[in-house]
Structures are given as structure tokens and as C-alpha cells.
Amino acid sequence: MQAHIVLLPGDGIGPEVVAQGERVLLEIGKRFGHTFRFSTHSIGGCAIDQCGNPLPDETLAACKGSQAVLLGAVGGPKWDDPNAKTRPEAGLLKIRKELGLFANLRPIFVSPHLVSASPLKTEIVSGTDILFFRELTGGIYFGPSGKETIDGGESAYNTMVYSTYEVERIVRLAGEAARGRRKKVTSVDKANVLEVSRLWRKTFERVMKAEFPDVQFENVLVDAMAMHLISKPRSFDVVVTENLFGDILTDEGSMLPGSMGMLPSASIGSSGPGLYEPIHGSAPDIAGKGIANPLATILAAAMLLRHSLKLESEAVVIEKAVDRVLAKGHRTADLAGGGSSVGTAEMGSLVIAELSA
Numbered sequence: 001m002q003a004h005i006v007l008l009p010g011d012g013i014g015p016e017v018v019a020q021g022e023r024v025l026l027e028i029g030k031r032f033g034h035t036f037r038f039s040t041h042s043i044g045g046c047a048i049d050q051c052g053n054p055l056p057d058e059t060l061a062a063c064k065g066s067q068a069v070l071l072g073a074v075g076g077p078k079w080d081d082p083n084a085k086t087r088p089e090a091g092l093l094k095i096r097k098e099l100g101l102f103a104n105l106r107p108i109f110v111s112p113h114l115v116s117a118s119p120l121k122t123e124i125v126s127g128t129d130i131l132f133f134r135e136l137t138g139g140i141y142f143g144p145s146g147k148e149t150i151d152g153g154e155s156a157y158n159t160m161v162y163s164t165y166e167v168e169r170i171v172r173l174a175g176e177a178a179r180g181r182r183k184k185v186t187s188v189d190k191a192n193v194l195e196v197s198r199l200w201r202k203t204f205e206r207v208m209k210a211e212f213p214d215v216q217f218e219n220v221l222v223d224a225m226a227m228h229l230i231s232k233p234r235s236f237d238v239v240v241t242e243n244l245f246g247d248i249l250t251d252e253g254s255m256l257p258g259s260m261g262m263l264p265s266a267s268i269g270s271s272g273p274g275l276y277e278p279i280h281g282s283a284p285d286i287a288g289k290g291i292a293n294p295l296a297t298i299l300a301a302a303m304l305l306r307h308s309l310k311l312e313s314e315a316v317v318i319e320k321a322v323d324r325v326l327a328k329g330h331r332t333a334d335l336a337g338g339g340s341s342v343g344t345a346e347m348g349s350l351v352i353a354e355l356s357a
């Protein structure tokens, strides 16, 4: 197979972790006889510095012309001025919207080799295997927003809006995924307060009853979900939720395997290239030190092979290699709990060495 993959390293630790994802993909290409052509483009803060635009036109055009995109992270204190004309994060939101990536898949899998890295008790996290479907192109991130002065005082607002079709399409993906797993979907909302959540819940229940009679479903309120996620994570299989709730709950969920540095994600639409990235950000506190955990990005590269290139066996080879590296006790600093640790590039090399095992 021949494929064009766009790399968007971004800011902070983004370039450090994407470099490892690229190395792993190159090695997979070599071993399985695929030709992956890479091109690197700017997004986020570094793009603002270069041309004043967090998503330059040439970056967007390259992504649209590719089979898949691997992204690091955007943002950082340098671009955090609340009065700035634009922000790095605006580039990320725009690329998601422009590519129609309405579904963000965020698996939370606790490897048996990582249970002790979690701040939670082993008997709680052990065996956790959840697949989040976070809606990605709607909700409060994209609804009407603004600033105004009322009676001389400043006021600002964002609005959470969903239409039926936006809920239907992500619920369908969640339902289909559940069929290949443990056949249960949990929808998370705030239907006791929000009108938009009542539309979400009504639509979720209708689609599940009509189209997925073989899949069990339940509704959980988001505040309770924040608690259940860390008290009984094993009781969840597929979770579907709106944009902001999914953003928050999956960062919380990263403490099940013990680090943000472990969670990959895949953003997909109904056609065209998908975008693959770790769920974490640019980690300004550790950027440039060579200590960031690259495994989330490497696992995102595996998702890229699975979802955009349909290379399931190659994806599994990467996931198994990561698990063997963990089984042998190798840890980056975020998971080492003060014990001995390896750096970002060394972790990449360890995974590459296991690809042939």
C-alpha cells in the first residue's frame, strides 16, 4: 500500500512525541512492504509565529489531500494572552470542523502491566476497557458565542447547541462499535438541567431502540459519571457523549492507566482523512526535556493504521509491542513513580525493537 500521511507536530512536546510516532510508522512500512510518504506542516502556536494563522491554508490543503493526519499538540503559555487576536487551539478546532471529524474515539484501556501506575486501587482499575465516543464538531465549542457590555459591565457567553442529526450519527457509530465489544452503550448528559441534553437523550434512546435492539443502553448524568468513572470503571463498555463532557471525562479517565501520556485518539468523519492524536496537550512543563511519554502518540499511529488505512494487523503489531515494552518494566517518568525511567526517544526505540517480536 502507498499512503500519504501528514504530520502536524505542533507545539511543546508535540514534535517530540510525533517524531516517535513517525519512526514507528516508518518501521511498520518497512516490515510490511508499505510506502508511507510523510509531509510535515505547521499548526497552532508555531504557525501563529510563522504567519499569524494557527491553521495556514497550505496545512489544511495538505491534510485534505492526504490519507491521514498524525498530530502532536498545540498551545502553550506563549500564546495564552486573553486579548490575542487568535489562539493555537483555534487551529485545532478549525481542522476538526473542516475535515468533518465529528467522532473522536478515545479508548481507555488499562494494561495489566500498568495497574500499579494508577493512583487508584488495583482492584478498581484492573480490567478496565472503555471506548469513549466524544462528539467533536458541535456543542458548546461551536455554538454562538460572544462578548458584550451590559450596563457598563463585561459579559461573555458560549452556547451548547445540538441538532438531531448530529446526535444520531455519533450514536450510530457508538452502537456499531458496541456490537464488536461487550454490547453496552452508556450515554452521558445533563438532561436534568439542559434542554440540549434532553434532545440528546431522546435521540439516543430512539436510535438505540430502533437500530440496536441487541445492544444494552443506559443514561448517566455527567456529574455522577465523573464519580462512576473512577469508582466502577469496569462497568462501562462504550460511552457516548457531547464535546465538552467528553473532553473533561477522558482527561479524568487517563488516571485509570495512570497518565495522560497513555491515551490515544482517533477523529473520524463520514469520509476523507482521519486525524490521530494523543488526548494530552503540549505539556509546557516538560517540553524540550526529552522525557515526554510518546506511547499515546504511538498508539494513535496504530489507530491511524486501523481506521484510515484499514491495516488492522499492523495496528495490532504496534499495540502488542507497546504492551510488551510495558511488561518488561520500561517506563517514562510520568509512569515511573520516581523509579528509573527512559526518555522519549528511548521509549520509541524500545517499541520499535518489539515490533518484530
Ligand code: NAD
Binding pocket: 013, 017, 072, 073, 074, 075, 076, 077, 089, 092, 260, 261, 262, 277, 278, 279, 280, 281, 282, 283, 284, 285, 286, 291, 292, 293, 294, 296, 334
Ligand atoms: P497537558 O495535557 O498539556 O498537560 C497536563 C499534565 O500532564 C502536565 O503536567 C503534563 O506534563 C502531563 N503530560 C501530558 N502529556 C504528557 C506526556 N505525553 N508525557 C508525560 N506527561 C504528560 O494539559 P495543560 O497543561 O492543561 O495544557 C497545556 C497546553 O496544551 C494548553 O495550551 C492547552 O490548550 C493545550 N492542549 C492541547 C491539546 C491538543 O493539542 N490536542 C490537548 C490538550 C491541551
Ligand code: IPM
Binding pocket: 075, 089, 092, 093, 247, 279, 281
Ligand atoms: C483536546 C484538547 C482540545 C479540546 C483543546 C486544545 C482545543 O483539550 O483535544 O482534548 O478541548 O478539544
Ligand code: MN
Binding pocket: 247, 248, 251, 279
Ligand atoms: Mn482535552
